Amino acid sequence: MFIPAVLACLILTLMLSPRVVAAFPPPQKTKPHLPSSLLRSQLSSQLSSLDDPEVKSIILAEQRRQRCSLELIASENFASSAVLTVLGSCLTNKYSEGQPSARYYAGNVNIDALETLTKARALKLYDLSPEWSVNVQPYSGSPANFAVYTALLNPHDRIMGLDLPSGGHLTHGYYTAKKKVSATSVYFESLPYKVDEETGLIDYDEMEKLATLFRPKLLIAGGSAYPREWDYARMRAIANSVGAYLLVDMAHLSGLVASSVVDSPFEYADVVTTTTHKSLRGPRSGMIFSRKELSDDIDKAVFPGLQGGPHNNNIGALCVALKEADSPEFKTYAKQVISNAKALSESLMEKGMKLATGGTENHLMLWDVRPLGLSGSKVEKVLERCSITLNKNSLHGDTSAVNPGGVRIGVCALTSRGMGVEEMGRVAGWLVRGAEIAGKVQEKTGKKLADFKVGMEEEEFKTEIDGLRDEVEQFAEGFYMPGEELQTES
Numbered sequence: 001m002f003i004p005a006v007l008a009c010l011i012l013t014l015m016l017s018p019r020v021v022a023a024f025p026p027p028q029k030t031k032p033h034l035p036s037s038l039l040r041s042q043l044s045s046q047l048s049s050l051d052d053p054e055v056k057s058i059i060l061a062e063q064r065r066q067r068c069s070l071e072l073i074a075s076e077n078f079a080s081s082a083v084l085t086v087l088g089s090c091l092t093n094k095y096s097e098g099q100p101s102a103r104y105y106a107g108n109v110n111i112d113a114l115e116t117l118t119k120a121r122a123l124k125l126y127d128l129s130p131e132w133s134v135n136v137q138p139y140s141g142s143p144a145n146f147a148v149y150t151a152l153l154n155p156h157d158r159i160m161g162l163d164l165p166s167g168g169h170l171t172h173g174y175y176t177a178k179k180k181v182s183a184t185s186v187y188f189e190s191l192p193y194k195v196d197e198e199t200g201l202i203d204y205d206e207m208e209k210l211a212t213l214f215r216p217k218l219l220i221a222g223g224s225a226y227p228r229e230w231d232y233a234r235m236r237a238i239a240n241s242v243g244a245y246l247l248v249d250m251a252h253l254s255g256l257v258a259s260s261v262v263d264s265p266f267e268y269a270d271v272v273t274t275t276t277h278k279s280l281r282g283p284r285s286g287m288i289f290s291r292k293e294l295s296d297d298i299d300k301a302v303f304p305g306l307q308g309g310p311h312n313n314n315i316g317a318l319c320v321a322l323k324e325a326d327s328p329e330f331k332t333y334a335k336q337v338i339s340n341a342k343a344l345s346e347s348l349m350e351k352g353m354k355l356a357t358g359g360t361e362n363h364l365m366l367w368d369v370r371p372l373g374l375s376g377s378k379v380e381k382v383l384e385r386c387s388i389t390l391n392k393n394s395l396h397g398d399t400s401a402v403n404p405g406g407v408r409i410g411v412c413a414l415t416s417r418g419m420g421v422e423e424m425g426r427v428a429g430w431l432v433r434g435a436e437i438a439g440k441v442q443e444k445t446g447k448k449l450a451d452f453k454v455g456m457e458e459e460e461f462k463t464e465i466d467g468l469r470d471e472v473e474q475f476a477e478g479f480y481m482p483g484e485e486l487q488t489e490s
């Protein structure tokens with residue numbers, strides 16, 4: 001363990017007033033992350049007394065939707081009440097451009113303490129040595145990635161990341177024949193590597209060949225829809241062979257890496273970026289970890305290069321989330337995520353469904369609905385009507401990015417609601433029933449999505465869809481939803 005980071009955590013914790021500390025009680029064993037009842041009633045009454053009926057009714061509707069549906073979007077999760085509380089705190093009021101103890105505005109003594117504590121907690125969570133530094137100011141994952149490019153590259157330098165249709169993220173340099181879709185591909189030259197058309201696995205030999213020809217200055221690992229472990233050691237070797245930096249974007253995996261249930265990239269990467277709201281279960285924010293010799297350039301790229309004042313309410317909420325993630329309860333959670341993903345994927349396959357790469361090693365899987373004669377969009381649409389949310393996703397071998405052949409399914413959010421392996425069997429059953437309904441609708445309406453959407457609402461399908469939705473909602477409503485302590489009447 002990195003001793004200075006631990007010491008800094010301790011000193012800063014002691015520096016905080018007892019009143020502030022009492023507001024963030026340590027997670028409890030049975031139901032983690034509950035705030036005190038005092039805090040609960042304060043916040044509930046704040047929302048109940050919100051004198052803005054329009055916004056209030058939208059929040060209540062969203063609260064109900066989240067509570068009564070099954071959230072399977074792989075990039076989503078439920079932040080704890082403590083995280084939500086800090087997001088809504090007075091920290092949002094303060095401007096603090098610059099770094100702790102080197103701000104452009106006065107009045108930052110508390111914000112300095114907060115940001116220093118957050119950085120110490122982040123470094124401790126990943127057991128990082130003094131060779132590493134972290135910037136906790138990025139507003140989210142996309143700005144974090146662009147800050148890294150700004151720091152390490154010159155305009156038009158070459159980068160190589162996983163292609164979007166193969167499971168990569170937009171910010172890793174996505175473009176099409178007609179359009180430079182991501183700003184990354186506007187300002188830098190990008191040549192993506194891909195997954196193997198047959199297996200759905202990253203083809204590292206092909207990546208090496210491409211890198212040898214293209215000679216990128218930055219090689220990027222990590223993605224948004226890749227269900228398998230990454231070979232970071234191999235990518236380090238490829239980066240070394242062409243003199244490239246290795247960036248690992250662990251946005252999807254950061255909570256799982258923190259709990260050592262998937263491989264850690266830190267031994268191999270020069271820079272590691274992450275969002276903080278996915279498996280890490282924090283607020284919507286971003287972090288950049290970098291080797292010390294790169295950290296000055298990265299700090300300058302974040303501010304003043306790309307951003308202005310940090311969002312201190314998010315940094316405060318992140319600080320709380322990092323402490324939550326550094327607990328035995330969170331490790332139990334992360335292990336359950338892996339078990340649930342495995343259980344759901346096996347259950348789907350037992351029902352005859354096809355998954356890209358034949359399963360998963362993390363929190364997500366890609367369900368290939370092409371063998372059912374369907375598209376991802378149609379399955380997504382029917383399931384959305386049944387209060388199950390997931391997203392259409394490209395699959396290896398897809399000919400059209402607009403009409404992808406799969407859906408992405410992740411289990412972080414359901415696991416946060418306390419669901420386990422047994423529930424995953426039921427979820428698999430509902431997913432397959434949704435796809436069966438989609439098949440019947442398509443048989444009647446033909447393949448055009450516009451016709452399909454109209455057809456779904458015809459009486460013969462509507463009854464079946466409504467029946468499935470009622471079953472799903474009744475089931476979902478029975479589960480704990482993190483943050484519910486802060487909720488008001490619905």
Ligand SMILES: Cc1ncc(COP(=O)(O)O)c(C=O)c1O
Pocket residue numbers: 075140141142143145169171222223224249250251252275
């Ligand atoms: C791998 C990866 N990187 C970066 C991002 C961007 O994060 P944000 O949407 O917070 O900008 C995402 C978002 O889904 C992601 O999956």
